[in-house]
Amino acid sequence: MKAHSDSPPAFSWDDWYAGLGGREINIPEVDELLHQIFHEQFPRFVGKVAEEKKTFRDPEEASRHLKAKAQEFGADIVGICEIEPSDIYRGRAIEERFAIAVGGRMRYRAFQTVPSKESAIECIRVYYELGETVIALADYIRGMGYSCEIEHPIGDSNLLHIPIGLKAGFGELGRHGSIIHPKLGPLFRMGSVATSIPMATDHPIDAGIAAFCDKCKACRIYCPANAIPDDRSPEAGKDHLGYDRYVVDTGKCFPYFKKYNYCSACLPVCVYNHKEWARDFEGFETKKFPDVIFKDPPDAYDGVASEKKHSYPRIRR
Numbered sequence: 001m002k003a004h005s006d007s008p009p010a011f012s013w014d015d016w017y018a019g020l021g022g023r024e025i026n027i028p029e030v031d032e033l034l035h036q037i038f039h040e041q042f043p044r045f046v047g048k049v050a051e052e053k054k055t056f057r058d059p060e061e062a063s064r065h066l067k068a069k070a071q072e073f074g075a076d077i078v079g080i081c082e083i084e085p086s087d088i089y090r091g092r093a094i095e096e097r098f099a100i101a102v103g104g105r106m107r108y109r110a111f112q113t114v115p116s117k118e119s120a121i122e123c124i125r126v127y128y129e130l131g132e133t134v135i136a137l138a139d140y141i142r143g144m145g146y147s148c149e150i151e152h153p154i155g156d157s158n159l160l161h162i163p164i165g166l167k168a169g170f171g172e173l174g175r176h177g178s179i180i181h182p183k184l185g186p187l188f189r190m191g192s193v194a195t196s197i198p199m200a201t202d203h204p205i206d207a208g209i210a211a212f213c214d215k216c217k218a219c220r221i222y223c224p225a226n227a228i229p230d231d232r233s234p235e236a237g238k239d240h241l242g243y244d245r246y247v248v249d250t251g252k253c254f255p256y257f258k259k260y261n262y263c264s265a266c267l268p269v270c271v272y273n274h275k276e277w278a279r280d281f282e283g284f285e286t287k288k289f290p291d292v293i294f295k296d297p298p299d300a301y302d303g304v305a306s307e308k309k310h311s312y313p314r315i316r317r
């Protein structure tokens, strides 16, 4: 399946970093995890497909089985959706029909001060852990006699993670541009494995979260780069519930997170993190609200060639 002609291009991070003088974040633990992702995980994306196919009674059984396996391999949340051309980055293609989306929780206790080295390490730790999850799931699917493709959470994937996550029922799109899960809030990362095994699919949810964003502006107020908007943008297309989208100004956001440990302040300040679960799921005491370090934002910069610029996909209902 090829991408829709309206699909956005994959963002060219290397060009973008080069335009701003290269990468700045220098944290040994982050460097080590990135090395492991690119040099140890990426080569494990492919494998041999078994000759004999496991059969399932019906798509529901296949779905249940693979969701249980994904959780066994480390996913905190799992959902399944059918891939559409608008879910694929411009100029790319995918052979498979369904995406098994997996999410990995980031620990709120690592986001008590943002931006910080702790929060940066936690982001990359979850990319790594979830990378292990999608590789294990893909190996398992090939072992059952089916082909599949890995969409690693760290990026340069063929699929756009956010539309896939929304269709797979992970939550609703927040003002800060991330999906908010009813239980995990926005502090999670996503990846997926695409396969054509016939499976029952999930659907977008309406838990009143996106509607609540119209009344809450916590992320807008606490964004140090002033990148989160006051209003929705009708020209940016609809989300899966039919709302106009909020569009984060990436020209302001990206330079800030490049300079200050991937920022991420908008995630832990989101009110969906710390109502009942400030104990961080595992009993760790946490602050109810993180300390956000406000520094003077760098100049806005969105300087890659226009055909490679980040743009928000027009999600179709």
Ligand code: SF4
Pocket: 176, 222, 223, 224, 225, 226, 227, 228, 248, 252, 253, 254, 256, 257, 262, 263, 264, 265, 266, 267
């Ligand atoms: S990552 Fe930081 S700069 Fe970017 S939108 Fe979130 S709070 Fe603002």
Ligand code: SF4
Pocket: 174, 175, 176, 212, 213, 214, 216, 217, 218, 219, 220, 269, 270, 271, 272
């Ligand atoms: S902080 Fe408030 S406005 Fe921002 S995404 Fe979370 S709920 Fe929505």
